[in-house]
Every structure is written in C-alpha cells, then in structure tokens.
Amino acid sequence: MDAPPAEKTSQSEPRIVDVRSVVEAVSAQDSDTPLYEVESLCMRCGDNGITRFLLTLIPHFRKILLSAFECPHCGERNNEVQFAGEIQPKGCQYHLEVPSGDKKMFNRQVVKSETATIKIPELGFEIPTEAQRGSLSTVEGILVRAADELEALQDERKKVDPLTAEAIDEFLKKLRACATGDSHFTFILDDPAGNSFIENPYAPSPDPLLIIKSYERTPEQHASLGYLVDPSQVGEPYAEPTTDGITSIPQIQSEPHGSVGAKAGRKAIAQGNSVESVDALFRYSSPEEVMTFPSTCGACATKSECRMFVTNIPYFREVIVMASSCDACGYRNSEVKPGGPISDKGKRITVSVKNVRDLTRDVIKSDTAGVIIPEIELELTSGTLGGLVTTVEGLISKIGESLERVHGFTFGDSVDYTKKVKWQEFREKLEKLKSLEEPWTLIIDDALSNSFVAPATDELKDDNQLTLEEYERSLEQNEELGLNDMDTSSADVYVDAK
Structure with missing residues (x-):
C-alpha cells in the first residue's frame, strides 16, 4: 500500500519526500538537500517503522548517505553510514x-x-x-x-x-x-x-x-570489494593461454625510448644544436629502452601493463621510474623507486626557501620520508603523503590537500568554533608559504636516504640554501624499516665465492 505523499514543511525545516528506493535519494542533485522518508519493517517487533535518508557531503572528506530508523511501536532505533562516493586508490x-x-x-x-x-x-x-x-x-x-x-x-x-x-x-x-x-x-x-x-x-x-x-590492495581484497578478479591473479602470476593449451608466463618486453637520454644526446650533437645537447646530456639521463611487464590495475584489478625504466639523477642516485595505466577504467599511476643498495645512513635535507626559484626546485619525497616546516609548527611523519615527485611549491599544495581530506570533519558545521578557527589560520599559513611573504625552511628527513631536492646551482657545494646532513639510524628506526631482521649472509657468501 502506497503511503500518501508528505507535505512540504516550512523553509526552516528539512524537506520530507517519500521514495520507494534509496537510489532516488542517492541520485538527488538538488543543492537544497532533501530528507527522504520510507516505511520499513522493524526487525524487533515486526511492525512498520520509518527510515530517514540524507545524502550529505562532509567538507573536504567525501559524500556519504546517512540513514536512521525509528519504530514508534517498540522504540527500536539504529543508524548507518554508507559511502556514496568512489573507492579510494589505496x-x-x-x-x-x-x-x-x-x-x-x-x-x-x-x-x-x-x-x-x-x-x-x-x-x-x-x-x-x-x-x-x-x-x-x-x-x-x-x-x-x-x-x-x-x-x-x-x-x-x-x-x-x-x-x-x-x-x-x-x-x-x-x-x-x-x-x-x-x-x-x-x-x-x-x-x-x-x-x-x-x-x-x-x-x-x-x-x-x-x-x-x-x-596496495591484494587480489583477495579486490574481490571482497566487489571487483571482478581473475582467479589466476590470486596467489600466483597470471598466465597467457597458448594454442596448444599450455599456459606460459609472459616475459618482460622492451620498447625503444628514444626521446631523451643518450640517444637524444647523440641526435642533438649530430644536428649541431648546442642547446639541446646541454639539455639532453646534463639533465637527468635516461636509458635506451623502457621495459614493459604485465600487472594489475590498482583500482579495478583488471590486467594492465606497467612500464619501467632506470635513470640516474645527478647528485642523488639511480632511481626506477614505474608508470601504469588501465584501459578498462582509465586509472593512472606513477611511482619512483630508489635503485641500488640500502643506504648505510639516513639523510636530512634542509632548504631555506627565500625566492621564487626555490619554489620551483625539483623534489623527490620517498614514502619513508617525513616533512618538517618549523615556522608553522608542521611535522608530517614518514609515509603520510607516500612517494612524490614534485616541486617545493607542489609539495606544500599536496600537504594542504591531504590534511583537508583526512581531517575534513574539522571544517564541518558541528565542529567546535576554536578548532575551526585554528584550521582556518593554519590554511592561511600554508598559503603564505607559497606567496613568500617571509623566508621559511623546508626539512625532509629520510631514514633510508631516498629523498632528493635539486640544487639551484650547477655545483652542489655552491648552493648555500641547500644543506645535506647524514646521520646514523637508531635501533627503533631500523626496526620500523625491517632492517634488523634482514639477513643477507647467503648473498654475501655467493658474492665472495664469485
């Protein structure tokens, strides 16, 4: 039996509309967010109660659907939160x-x-x-x-x-x-x-x-979220079927890179273009080829390809650049991984930011690095932002976006006024860092020494605003990084035997 439509209340009260499906509530796009009411069965007494739905957006967090049930016969009440937005990449x-x-x-x-x-x-x-x-x-x-x-x-x-x-x-x-x-x-x-x-x-x-x-989610977790996962991806690499019915694991392929690195440098020299020669030879050098190997999409878990190449960054080290894109859902991701052995010491990078040129410095922040800005009493522990390849200005923007997303409740209407003012003042301080109203200091502390800030001069020793400091890792840091349990004795024996 259909319930009669509810009357519209005064403007100060929420608008009540009867719907037969939660889908209608979720699909509502009206800025004047309505409150929906449906008749529901009470699981305690068996009579019908009322469930109210409200689609709302938590500022700087994400869109959620609030539902509250109340039974006038037995007094049963409960509530639930459902997410109307997308599943996060990680x-x-x-x-x-x-x-x-x-x-x-x-x-x-x-x-x-x-x-x-x-x-x-x-x-x-x-x-x-x-x-x-x-x-x-x-x-x-x-x-x-x-x-x-x-x-x-x-x-x-x-x-x-x-x-x-x-x-x-x-x-x-x-x-x-x-x-x-x-x-x-x-x-x-x-x-x-x-x-x-x-x-x-x-x-x-x-x-x-x-x-x-x-x-990163495992294939089992992808399946639990409702994604379609190839059974061969669970616990073992997927195999390509062949004409004779025998499956084989695909080999890593390679494709020519060609536009940068040594090949681009030789091309510029042959054409006599000195500007391109300098850019190609003294900028970050890249390899002759890019390796391609099978992977899975981090968003929808379908088969995709990941491209990887190794490059050397001056004054830093060898790094591995990995990029993947999914043709099924359009998800893209890129990562920079450090190459070579684990550093014996940690590194603390200090940059005195005074001018616009400092804001454009290249920054590689690894996922083990923490960020400190003493002037605004900001300290981010390792792993907060993950690995980033950006600039000094871009790093500040990422910090602001991440803090607003993670601590979105602090900007809501129900938050304590003093907390809200505190956040607004801090957001203004972040913007002032990018406008360079006053000089400030950026400190990147990486226990694995996998982070990098580009110098503003040709020679690192001539950059007076960039300081690199190495330090011995503590026992607690080694334990957190898993280095105390790392056993390389068998590999050392193999190297000595050769």
Missing part, C-alpha cells in the same frame, strides 16, 4: 594507542565504512565487516556497541552452552574495561576501500598515538 590502516585513564581518547570521531574491520590485539578481538555496518561514532561508542551486541544473547547461551557463556562473560569484563578507560589497548581500524577515518585532535601537528598507513 586501502588505509589506523593504529591508535589508547592509554588507560585518558578519557579524551574515547571522544575521537571514528568513521567506519561497511568494508572496514576493527581489531584490539591485546584482547585477540576483531569486529569483522559483517558484524557492524558503516557508522559515524566515537572510539567509546564502537566498543560499547560491540559489548552490548555480545551480551545480547547471553541468557540463551547459558542455557545451551554454559562454558562458552562463562568465557564470554570474562571477555566482556575486559572489553568494558577498555571502553571505560581502565585498561591500555591498541585500536586498529583497517579498511581496504580507504573510506574510514580516525580523528586527530592535534592536527595539523602529528599525533604521537596515531599512526596512519596506506597500502
């Missing part, structure tokens, strides 16, 4: 250390998408994707909700399996101790779709208790 993982007795930690906002899992290693506890739907909550709210759902069927369990019910009671004591702040624990939020979030109250400064990591 997955994300948040590690939050929650010390005992710190009540403020439990007020942190948490966005958990429907594809995210939550783990507490100290308890051996995991909330899988199917256990809790997408939600907008706090650390305390998620733990309390998990404890309540575990306790809901305890009376029935005690009748059927008393031992299991007793073990769950003991576990619930530990879980509620975490939820009330009486116990130290680690809160891990892992989302292959990259659509989850934990608030950093200290932003734009780093949070010493929060670690954010991005990672």
